[in-house]
Amino acid sequence: MAEEKDKKQSSRRRSNRRTEKESEWQERVVQIRRVTKVVKGGKKLSFRAIVIVGNERGQVGVGVGKASDVIGAVRKGVADGKKHLVSVPLTRDQSIPHPSTGEGGAAQVLIRPAAPGTGVIAGGAVRTVLELAGVKNVLAKRLGSKSPLNNARAALEALSSLRTFQEVAQSRDIPVEQLY
Incomplete structure (x- = not known):
């Protein structure tokens, strides 16, 4: 009886580890x-x-x-x-809706949407931020500081300032077609 209980507990622990790793x-x-x-x-x-x-x-x-x-x-x-x-609005071609800049300390990051198939053209911490956000086609340029923390925070700020066409149209109380 005790052995059976131990087996259940150990298998439960293993399954918890598995779900933790597959998060x-x-x-x-x-x-x-x-x-x-x-x-x-x-x-x-x-x-x-x-x-x-x-x-x-x-x-x-x-x-x-x-x-x-x-x-x-x-x-x-x-x-x-x-x-x-930070939530990042992605377009259908897994890019960003419009160009954006962000600052973090002395670092500045410029992020621009790219055509499908371009990939992530960025370096260092900015590249990692964009990849983990799910952006597949983007161009980015680091300006100013080379600090990885400041560059990552600048990229995060640039991504957080992005808005979709629907959000902009809704805030201006106009139809989306009028934005184009």
């Missing part, structure tokens, strides 16, 4: 940095992880986690990224 969210670590803080007794070592979380269907977030070990920092970064999710 819709993808996580990519952009940067892990070792940081030290000078305290009275010497130097205190910790880690900072920049993690980008997305479901490749129009939702993406950037998170930062700090902990005394790398795994803890990544876990905190994933939780932070899920707290700061």
